[in-house]
Amino acid sequence: MHGGGAALRARPPGPPGAVPPDAADHAPRPRPLADTSSVHDLPPPAVHGCWYPSADPSGRRLAFVCDRAGVPQLWTGAVDGTEVRLLDADPHPVTEVAWSPDGRWIAYTTAPGGGELTRVLCVRPDGSGRRLLAGGGPGTSAHLGRWLHDGSAVAVTVTDPARPGDARAAHTDPDVFEEPQPPDDPHWAGRDGRAVRLDAAWARPVDAHGRPDDRASVQEPEPRTLSAYLVDPEGVAAPALVTSERGAPTLRVCDVSRDGRLALVHRGPRGRREALVVRTRDRTVTCVLPVADGDPWIGGFSPGAGTVWLRSDGGREFAALVAARLTAEGELLGTTVVAERPDCGLELFALGREGRRALLAWNVRGVSELETAELTAAEPAAAGPAPDEPDPTDPDPTDPDPTEPARAEPAPDGPPAPGPDAGFRWPAAAGPRRRLALPHEVVTRIEPTADPDAPVVALSGSVRHPGVWWLPQGLPLRTPWSSRDEDAAPSGRTPVRPLPMSPVARDGLTLGGWYYRAPSRPAGEPAPCVVHLHGGPEEQERPVLHPLYLELLGRGIDVFAPDVRGSSGHGRTFVDADLGAGRFRAIDDVADCAAHAVVEGLADPGRLAVMGRSYGGYLVMASLVWHPELFRTGIAVCGMSDLRTFFAGTEPWIAQSAAHKYGHPERDGELLRDLSPMNRADALRVPFLAVHGEHDTNVPPGESEQFVRAARERGVEAGLLLLRDEGHDFRRADNRRLFRRTAADWMERHLAT
CATH class of the missing domain: 3.40.50.1820 (Alpha/Beta hydrolase fold, catalytic domain)
Structure with a gap:
């Protein structure tokens, strides 16, 4: 087995989106917050940085992180315009940003008090409707995952809350965090009926006096549980639990197939990262593959979910782009290396909006080289539309005994050796790669847009601060709100x-x-x-x-x-x-x-x-x-x-x-x-x-x-x-x-x- 660490916490199959009974009190629901946005017409300081861009559906407007006001905050602006808008004026640093595919919401992660216990929020592109999705309680942390392709929900991973006496609860700042209110609390019920805090389901053990159980080892802290949900920012649809794992060092939803059947989850400790393919209807892990350290966005599904593209170094010296062929149920059929270099690794990988083009950033002795390539997903010889899913309330005779843990055997240390593509109309492949010129040395993020020939990248260099570039037809154009090179x-x-x-x-x-x-x-x-x-x-x-x-x-x-x-x-x-x-x-x-x-x-x-x-x-x-x-x-x-x-x-x-x-x-x-x-x-x-x-x-x-x-x-x-x-x-x-x-x-x- 490639990897190790805690075993995946398997749960009995259930109807789609059902949250286990012990998770019900902590299920995610949005909590409205005061709006703090404003059009920012003051000139920025000459020395400032912009990074982590995320594009709207048109590809002409970006949400991004910028420290022009002294702290990393959430901003928006056009790729070719000077006007910018501050969407969240709170002083808590912003770390990640994701604009929804339907354009209605921007989700983002913040670090209250500058600490490590983060939370996830979302806001409308005009700055209205700001709300807390996850985190904010004592000792809890939340991380952003991918949006569903239709923009109806965003994936969020949360930790279970710290119990009284847990050292992490001592880091709570009363000016930043609020104690969770029970659902029947009158102040809670007054928040328009939709405000419930998002926390994970499983708490740490305590003794008879409510203190942490002293039988837990001092050297090896009691494991916490990470749980990944799909959350509707509107609070209309019920939250859907994707997967959970006790003692997990990381758990992040990197993609959900367009039909919602499969989720791609990044898990595992550093040095032993894995990609899980999870069948969403019963949360069964259908296959496990090794992936590379570094950027957590390790891959995505082809449009029909017959192929999952991964940045993997399993059994390899350097990370490469690997295509894993899947059955309709998400089970592994085989893998193929489709893009590699002999002396350097694939550092960043992003699928285009249409799922048929890739952006590849290679780390060549510390300097980035950016390429684009057409992708061909593996297609079964009898290709056709995926069969309709059965009624989730009907028992499936092929399902295992629900009293037994539902999980798949992991792949060995490294992807399976590429085998013959018998039964496939064509194998997975990456077409000829085209190099894109860069004005500075290091790519920190690549963001596809609606125009496959006009991606956006965040760059850093030895003679400039971080900035965002637009690459129409491969021509690198600095966004007007990024600092100039001469002001570095x-x-x-x-x-x-x-x-x-x-x-x-x-x-x-x-x-x-x-x-x-x-x-x-x-x-x-x-x-x-x-x-x-x-x-x-x-x-x-x-x-x-x-x-x-x-x-x-x-x-x-x-x-x-x-x-x-x-x-x-x-x-x-x-x-x-x-x-x-x-x-x-x-x-x-x-x-x-x-x-x-x-x-x-x-x-x-x-x-x-x-x-x-x-x-x-x-x-x-x-x-x-x-x-x-x-x-x-x-x-x-x-x-x-x-x-x-x-x-x-x-x-x-x-x-x-x-x-x-x-x-x-x-x-x-x-x-x-x-x-x-x-x-x-x-x-x-x-x-x-x-x-x-x-x-x-x-x-x-x-x-x-x-x-x-x-x-x-x-x-x-x-x-x-x-x-x-x-x-x-x-x-x-x-x-x-x-x-x-x-x-x-x-x-x-x-x-x-």
């Missing part, structure tokens, strides 16, 4: 195109990365240098404009941003090279990268520093205690200082994924202790700064606090910057500015001479 940097700061680097680790493994040279530094003169480490570990350093790097470069400090083992973009073997005890070698990679910059004559060996975020923050602390004489100082942002306390405090679904990378919190307890910087805190010799978001439930702030405390107890200078209204990612302009300046001041002071 504030006055006095010069964007730098980085140089690709290929350090070699001490065990012979070739690493990657990008080196940014301070513009004021004379050629040939070794410079003070910050080795900056990305998160993940599976993220990848890309040649894009980082405001933090810009701040450091403006102060005469070089930046080397390497990809140590465990990073993506270099093949599956490279990603898996840091598993378990391989993490000790990843720590050594940091030292080897610093040495490479010195040997190349770029970095001054006496003025090296290390900095990183999330997993990169962990590597900062690890490098300072494993290689205490190498760096003058370090800054860890939202990093883990003790892998054991991290597992005890993080979200359960994050712990599920992290166990695959770092080790199991109980079975591998000794390894986690040995890998933890806190276990070697006595070796710390140099000044250290920690930065953390106060609402971070991914890596709780205690991870920074305990390492700072340990440093101070040993007489080492240590500081802590705790950012208000932020979570694991810093999204507010004022906080990002404070972070950049504080970090640059710290580095300048400790690397000055």
Whole structure:
């Protein structure tokens, strides 16, 4: 079996859309909110970003995320017009956007208080009718899935609520969240009869006093349940449960076939992601296929649902486009690789509106290449309309015993070997691929429109902020409301195109990365240098404009941003090279990268520093205690200082994924202790700064606090910057500015001479 983790929570077959009795009290129904939209006629700041576009049915108007008002919010604008409208003025950062296929609604995800517990809302394109669909309760989180093709419902995934005493409930902000009201509460009933909060069905066990059951392991948090529903924003149709899974690290509906028979669900921990095909009438999983990490939108169905197209790296070094042929019941007949490259992976994949054309973004050593291709779905030799579905209230003699779990055997590790296409009029295939020119280095999102020859893409680059481009007939046109290239940097700061680097680790493994040279530094003169480490570990350093790097470069400090083992973009073997005890070698990679910059004559060996975020923050602390004489100082942002306390405090679904990378919190307890910087805190010799978001439930702030405390107890200078209204990612302009300046001041002071 490719994958693992918790088994799928199977439920007995029932009528379409039926919600199990224990889910009834938490079934999704919309809750109206006050409208906050406005036409925005103030000029935007020169430096701002726009990203995550979603097109209306015409393809000429876009909903998108923009930080022009200081926080990522939901906006709309024409692809060729200057006027924009702010649809939600709330201060909660927006992370995802999806315009309904019928044009009536825009669904979006927000992060209240900047934290990790997100919620899903929707609003009319004119800013009216704003309503909460999911999330908002203590400890709950919600994520956006796909709209049905007719726009009648949107898929939403929710977690079950935190119980009293659960640490996650402590993150509730009374100014952001409201306590759920029972259905018979008079205040609840007064909300036009349609307002019910969306939560999942299964709660955590409690003892006789209402406290969490202490029998659950501290190292392995009690599993939560993720449930995916189809929700009608109008609140007229009843919600339909698609699937649910206890202990799932992720569960997202990526597509529903046009006739509603089948759903495509993305599940599983990182490194072991899977695509499930779910038969919607009885929620049976009919087939399981491995898919790639990275972008969660892993594929979609052909118009007749005889083929599902997937971005998969099952049994492969690099992700490719795979066509899986299905029966009318969604069972797997075979797979075929239809688009691949020998030395790079498919990073983003989007099906056109008509389902017969694909947009493919390939990651070529950190730089994107965009292609379009015609798709031919596999069609059975006796092709014809799908048979009518039976009356769901009538028993089906072919169905299994309803008392037995309904599930399918997963595929082996990798897609089945392509077999003969006997019984098919033609096999699945991708036609000749056509390259589309891009003005900047990295594609972050691709959005098909009604015109198959005029897609929309979100781009980032080394000399500009994120923006949105329209590509009619392949001609890249910047949307007028995206910032101009010449406005990429504030006055006095010069964007730098980085140089690709290929350090070699001490065990012979070739690493990657990008080196940014301070513009004021004379050629040939070794410079003070910050080795900056990305998160993940599976993220990848890309040649894009980082405001933090810009701040450091403006102060005469070089930046080397390497990809140590465990990073993506270099093949599956490279990603898996840091598993378990391989993490000790990843720590050594940091030292080897610093040495490479010195040997190349770029970095001054006496003025090296290390900095990183999330997993990169962990590597900062690890490098300072494993290689205490190498760096003058370090800054860890939202990093883990003790892998054991991290597992005890993080979200359960994050712990599920992290166990695959770092080790199991109980079975591998000794390894986690040995890998933890806190276990070697006595070796710390140099000044250290920690930065953390106060609402971070991914890596709780205690991870920074305990390492700072340990440093101070040993007489080492240590500081802590705790950012208000932020979570694991810093999204507010004022906080990002404070972070950049504080970090640059710290580095300048400790690397000055």
